[in-house]
Amino acid sequence: MEISENRLIGLIRKFAGKSNTIVRGIGDDGAVAGLPEGQYVFVQDAMVEHVHFEFSFMDPRHLGKKALYSNISDTLAMGARPLFFLVTMGIPEKLSSGDVLKIYRGMDMVAREFGAVLIGGDTTATKGDFFIDISVIGKMVSKRYFGRDKARTGHLIAVTGRLGEAAYGLRLLKERAPRKGAGSFIRRFLSPRPPYELWKELVKNDITDAMMDISDGLIIDLSRMMEESKKQACIHWEDVPMPRTLRRDGLESLALAGGEDYQLLFTFPRGKLDAVSSMVQKGFKITVIGEVVSGKGVRLLRNGSEVEAPGRGYDHFKGAR
Amino acid sequence: MEISENRLIGLIRKFAGKSNTIVRGIGDDGAVAGLPEGQYVFVQDAMVEHVHFEFSFMDPRHLGKKALYSNISDTLAMGARPLFFLVTMGIPEKLSSGDVLKIYRGMDMVAREFGAVLIGGDTTATKGDFFIDISVIGKMVSKRYFGRDKARTGHLIAVTGRLGEAAYGLRLLKERAPRKGAGSFIRRFLSPRPPYELWKELVKNDITDAMMDISDGLIIDLSRMMEESKKQACIHWEDVPMPRTLRRDGLESLALAGGEDYQLLFTFPRGKLDAVSSMVQKGFKITVIGEVVSGKGVRLLRNGSEVEAPGRGYDHFKGAR
Numbered sequence: 001m002e003i004s005e006n007r008l009i010g011l012i013r014k015f016a017g018k019s020n021t022i023v024r025g026i027g028d029d030g031a032v033a034g035l036p037e038g039q040y041v042f043v044q045d046a047m048v049e050h051v052h053f054e055f056s057f058m059d060p061r062h063l064g065k066k067a068l069y070s071n072i073s074d075t076l077a078m079g080a081r082p083l084f085f086l087v088t089m090g091i092p093e094k095l096s097s098g099d100v101l102k103i104y105r106g107m108d109m110v111a112r113e114f115g116a117v118l119i120g121g122d123t124t125a126t127k128g129d130f131f132i133d134i135s136v137i138g139k140m141v142s143k144r145y146f147g148r149d150k151a152r153t154g155h156l157i158a159v160t161g162r163l164g165e166a167a168y169g170l171r172l173l174k175e176r177a178p179r180k181g182a183g184s185f186i187r188r189f190l191s192p193r194p195p196y197e198l199w200k201e202l203v204k205n206d207i208t209d210a211m212m213d214i215s216d217g218l219i220i221d222l223s224r225m226m227e228e229s230k231k232q233a234c235i236h237w238e239d240v241p242m243p244r245t246l247r248r249d250g251l252e253s254l255a256l257a258g259g260e261d262y263q264l265l266f267t268f269p270r271g272k273l274d275a276v277s278s279m280v281q282k283g284f285k286i287t288v289i290g291e292v293v294s295g296k297g298v299r300l301l302r303n304g305s306e307v308e309a310p311g312r313g314y315d316h317f318k319g320a321r
Numbered sequence: 322m323e324i325s326e327n328r329l330i331g332l333i334r335k336f337a338g339k340s341n342t343i344v345r346g347i348g349d350d351g352a353v354a355g356l357p358e359g360q361y362v363f364v365q366d367a368m369v370e371h372v373h374f375e376f377s378f379m380d381p382r383h384l385g386k387k388a389l390y391s392n393i394s395d396t397l398a399m400g401a402r403p404l405f406f407l408v409t410m411g412i413p414e415k416l417s418s419g420d421v422l423k424i425y426r427g428m429d430m431v432a433r434e435f436g437a438v439l440i441g442g443d444t445t446a447t448k449g450d451f452f453i454d455i456s457v458i459g460k461m462v463s464k465r466y467f468g469r470d471k472a473r474t475g476h477l478i479a480v481t482g483r484l485g486e487a488a489y490g491l492r493l494l495k496e497r498a499p500r501k502g503a504g505s506f507i508r509r510f511l512s513p514r515p516p517y518e519l520w521k522e523l524v525k526n527d528i529t530d531a532m533m534d535i536s537d538g539l540i541i542d543l544s545r546m547m548e549e550s551k552k553q554a555c556i557h558w559e560d561v562p563m564p565r566t567l568r569r570d571g572l573e574s575l576a577l578a579g580g581e582d583y584q585l586l587f588t589f590p591r592g593k594l595d596a597v598s599s600m601v602q603k604g605f606k607i608t609v610i611g612e613v614v615s616g617k618g619v620r621l622l623r624n625g626s627e628v629e630a631p632g633r634g635y636d637h638f639k640g641a642r
Binding site (some may be wrong): 004006023024027028029030033034035036037038039040041042043044045046050051052073074075077078080081084086087088090118119120121122124126127128129131133135136137138140145147148149212213223224228272 | 327344345348349351352353355356357358359360361362363364365366367369370371372373394395398399401405407408409411440441442443445447448449450452454456457458459461466467468469470477533534545548555608
């Protein structure tokens with residue numbers, strides 16, 4: 001950084017949004033907001049250089065977008081709409097203030113899509129790698145929170161969109177060989193927008209009980225939901241939605257364990273199947289992949305026979321398993 | 322880290338507090354809390370290895386205490402009582418899970434003192450240096466928020482405690498030569514508890530308008546308050562409270578620019594001077610050091626003559642100035 005902390009904060013302050021509920025925004029020890037009675041969701045998630053991304057394949061603007069998208073994804077997955085967010089950045093010497101402001105610009109683009117407002121945070125130097133840590137405060141809009149602990153026996157398990165796109169996009173990015181049709185996969189990796197319109201429809205129709213976002217991989221995330229709910233998931237290999245090219249090239253494991261798609265994973269009672277079908281007919285991309293049964297863990301069936309899940313997703317301390 | 326992320330989260334979950342307002346705590350995409358109507362304060366502040374501290378002179382438990390104290394200090398400085406906090410940690414390979422849990426244990430000790438409850442956050446590996454980033458959600462208990470923008474002409478400027486203790490403590494720690502009486506200064510550096518009882522009394526008696534905590538140094542923090550309030554501070558060198566040993570050894574600059582004391586800096590109208598005096602008589606350590614006038618910046622007077630302020634505090638991007 002070639003400028004002082006005070007000067008940087010002055011520049012960042014331009015990205016602070018306005019909202020009637022914000023009594024005091026950036027520029028003090030903390031932000032003040034007036035909140036009406038209700039339930040609120042609190043989310044906090046970080047991205048670290050060399051662990052979650054490399055600057056060599058992620059430019060600052062996309063980094064800002066992805067960091068905020070992933071936090072908003074968590075907020076939606078609880079049943080809440082994002083209201084405010086705070087950003088802490090650890091900034092190594094090699095980053096210019098221009099890079100830092102591009103990160104804020106990326107976040108600002110995302111914030112506007114969702115009506116979220118930047119109200120504070122911290123900027124600090126680091127002698128090590130870059131990191132960004134975002135916290136989001138959301139207002140509950142669903143009737144009940146969508147918990148990982150709410151999967152019930154007999155309920156159906158569904159996912160949004162297609163899985164494996166982000167992991168395949170990362171692979172294409174690393175290959176650095178331009179390939180026809182690569183763009184949409186790379187975009188999913190760089191800029192994983194949560195399916196907001198679909199989510200609003202799910203909330204409006206009161207469809208889901210348990211929900212989480214798929215950040216580390218379908219199998220590991222689903223197994224976390226089952227652990228919290230003390231249930232077993234039985235899912236069908238054939239039904240997992242993924243780009244045709246993954247099945248053709250034998251890369252189905254990217255859809256099952258790839259991670260970073262930020263699609264939504266949720267359960268719903270069979271009584272809501274008509275409502276889900278009518279959403280699908282309206283063009284919303286929802287696929288039922290299995291059901292909740294008694295037991296524990298995730299059972300993966302291929303043509304009716306149980307098969308071992310390919311990879312257990314990603315552990316940030318251990319790398320891929 | 323010798324254990325998996327899932328296992329670590331399982332261990333951390335034991336530190337999650339209970340509260341009637343928490344609908345869903347650690348274990349999901351986010352935490353859910355039911356909040357009554359009112360104003361809330363949002364604070365987020367990080368500590369980074371090699372920038373804010375070294376493990377060579379700060380053990381994990383003190384690191385946890387200090388990281389949470391500094392965030393609670395910001396919360397109090399806005400006029401709010403801390404309710405919840407979320408913690409993100411970037412954990413390098415060299416740290417054991419035992420070290421990480423000691424950091425949580427330190428935070429837990431502080432959380433209990435203030436009735437704050439851990440509700441979430443993120444743990445991630447880092448290839449670089451350790452970092453911890455904490456966000457605090459507080460409930461406003463003062464009549465109005467204590468803003469840096471609320472200093473008014475004619476109001477008096479006061480500080481709590483003695484300044485320069487933490488900076489002197491750090492110097493003694495680095496010397497590594499045991500010295501008589503060093504303990505209290507080192508404790509102030511390692512474990513800077515905000516003056517909570519004094520703060521509660523200030524709130525109860527509705528004394529202060531503008532408040533901030535002194536984290537980077539009296540002169541730089543006071544100049545930030547004046548900048549936000551568009552006023553000038555006129556303070557007296559002789560009146561700045563500091564340990565006798567600093568004046569004796571010519572180390573007054575540590576009190577003016579040392580930082581990390583986490584004492585409170587606040588302004589109040591002259592009409593409240595009796596209330597402040599009666600607090601002082603009850604044993605609360607408050608010292609009036611000057612007054613707010615029209616103009617800008619900070620004027621430092623020594624025996625009635627203006628002198629240059631020794632050092633402008635600490636800029637994390639530039640180091641000491």
